[in-house]
C-alpha cells in the first residue's frame with residue numbers, strides 16, 4: 360500500500376508536485392497517468408525516498424521508505440534512468456545487488472526465471488536490447504520479493520510481445536496481493552494494463568478512479584465486437600443505456616458497456632468472439648480532454664518532435 364498525504368515538491372520557483380493525496384491499494388494494478396512533466400517521476404522518487412518532499416508525506420506499507428529496515432523487501436522499483444554496470448552479465452548484476460542486501464543466490468535464479476532471462480543471463484548487459492534491459496530492471500525490482508512495486512514507464516519502447524509480457528506479469532503480481540503502481544503517459548496502454556487510475560496534471564490530482572469508470576465516462580467510448588453471432592449478441596446486450604451500431608454484418612460498435620461486461624455476457628451465452636476492442640482513440644481523446652489545461656508544453660503546430668519536455672523549454 361502506498362499512501363500520499365498532501366505531498367508537495369518544489370524545485371526553486373517551480374512546483375513539480377502540489378498537495379497530492381492518494382492511496383495505491385494492493386491486489387490491483389494502478390496506473391499513474393499524466394502528460395509529460397506532470398510530476399509522475401518526481402512523485403515516484405518521493406515514494407522511494409530518493410527525493411524529499413517540500414511538504415506532506417508519503418508512506419509505503421505504512422512507513423516512509425527510509426524508515427524500513429529492509430526496503431528492498433518492501434518495495435521494488437524500476438525508474439526510467441537505470442544505471443547498470445554494462446560490462447557485467449545480467450546474472451552477476453543481480454548477484455551483486457542480492458549480495459549487498461542479504462538476498463540468497465537462489466532468489467537470483469528465481470527472478471531470472473520469472474522474467475524469462477535464463478538464456479541471456481550470462482550475457483553482458485551492454486549488449487542487451489531495450490526489452491531485455493526492461494526484463495532485467497523488473498528482475499532487480501522483484502529481487503527482494505517486495506509487497507509493493509513502483510515502475511516508471513515500464514513499457515516505453517518495447518515491442519508488442521514485450522508489452523504483452525509486462526502487462527501479464529504485472530497483473531499476476533497484483534493478483535498475488537501486491538501493490539503495483541506504474542506510470543505512463545499513454546491512456547490506451549493503461550486501459551489494457553491497469554484496473555485503477557491516478558491521473559495528475561501540473562503536479563495536481565485530476566482523477567482517482569477505476570479504469571472501468573473512466574472508460575464509461577469517456578466521451579463516445581465504445582467497444583468494437585466481432586462475432587459470427589452478431590445478431591444474437593446484439594439482443595443480449597440491449598439495455599436502457601446501451602447503444603449498438605453495426606457497420607458490417609459481423610461487427611458491432613457497442614456504447615454503454617465495458618469490454619469486460621460484453622465479454623462476460625458473450626461467454627455466458629457461449630458466443631465466440633473474434634474481436635473485443637475498446638476504442639482506444641476515444642479513450643486517448645478523453646484523457647487528453649481531461650488533462651488539456653494541465654499540459655505543460657503544448658506541441659508547436661509544425662514541429663511535433665520538439666514538444667518533448669525539456670527540449671521545448
Ligand SMILES: Nc1ncnc2c1ncn2[C@@H]1O[C@H](COP(=O)(O)OP(=O)(O)OP(=O)(O)O)[C@@H](O)[C@H]1O
Pocket residue numbers: 370373374375393394395396397398399400401402544655668
Ligand atoms: N531535479 C529537478 N530540478 C528542477 N525541476 C525539476 C526536477 N525534476 C523535475 N523537475 C520539473 O518538475 C516537473 C515534473 O517533472 P517530472 O519529471 O516529475 O514529470 P513526469 O510526469 O515524470 O514527466 P515525464 O512523463 O516527461 O517523465 C517538470 O516541470 C520538471 O521540469
